[in-house]
Amino acid sequence: MEHHLGDTICQYRQLRKMTQEEFASRLGVTPQAVSKWERGSGMPDVSLLKGICKVLDISANELLGISETVVENKNIYANMEIKNNMTAEPLVLEFGADVIPCIMEGLKTNYVNEKRLELVRSTGILIPMLQLRDNIALQNTHCRILSYDKVLLEWEQPITDDSAYTKIIDRVAICCKQNYATILNKQMVKAMIDNLNDRFFDIAKDIVPEKISYLQIERTLQQKLQNGENIRDLIHILEEMEEAL
Numbered sequence: 001m002e003h004h005l006g007d008t009i010c011q012y013r014q015l016r017k018m019t020q021e022e023f024a025s026r027l028g029v030t031p032q033a034v035s036k037w038e039r040g041s042g043m044p045d046v047s048l049l050k051g052i053c054k055v056l057d058i059s060a061n062e063l064l065g066i067s068e069t070v071v072e073n074k075n076i077y078a079n080m081e082i083k084n085n086m087t088a089e090p091l092v093l094e095f096g097a098d099v100i101p102c103i104m105e106g107l108k109t110n111y112v113n114e115k116r117l118e119l120v121r122s123t124g125i126l127i128p129m130l131q132l133r134d135n136i137a138l139q140n141t142h143c144r145i146l147s148y149d150k151v152l153l154e155w156e157q158p159i160t161d162d163s164a165y166t167k168i169i170d171r172v173a174i175c176c177k178q179n180y181a182t183i184l185n186k187q188m189v190k191a192m193i194d195n196l197n198d199r200f201f202d203i204a205k206d207i208v209p210e211k212i213s214y215l216q217i218e219r220t221l222q223q224k225l226q227n228g229e230n231i232r233d234l235i236h237i238l239e240e241m242e243e244a245l
Helices: 002-015 020-027 031-039 046-056 060-064 076-084 097-106 111-123 164-178 186-199 214-226 234-243
Strands: 092-095 131-134 142-147 150-156
Touching (some): 002 031, 020 031, 020 046, 046 060, 097 164, 142 164, 150 164, 186 214, 186 234, 214 234
Parallel strands (some): 092 131
């Protein structure tokens, strides 16, 4: 059982283009713990299973190897690759071969979360989960940012200094801010509303989505962003929308 679970975690982690360090940081555990799981010399605590499924974007049945239906292809890599390509991602960072070591080292830091916190504090903009993938079609030192398969920015990234990774993530944050009106989606809006309810005693519980849909909120926030407005004061934005009903 332990060995199977570790194999599954390893396979899906690699398919998500995550290092053990990045996967561990998202779960709040050590890379050493992840290494033990994948080697079959230990098992994650049951309290971590929900988080593992969320980070790997799989069901508990998939994680535990419980088959719900008979499928013609049991190749995990093939099936996961198909699923990964079914839906365009809100935010993707692609990079050429020479940039890979820089990204791998950078993922050992917490810089993405630091930029995420900085941006949400100043503007209310939440950088979505950043998908990372190498692209051999790119020139070796090039990076590019995509949103829903549309290229937002491509540039050549010098990797001769230690600040290359932070410069890349800084570009991602700026690009996200400039294009947030198109990056924003209903799932991200729901996360914002859920956070609002958690922090302010279900303040929007009787309003969203009963009176105001997530799509309506998304369109309102998009309009404000296009007008150069700050969307951090979500409470008053919802109050304005409710008054307009």
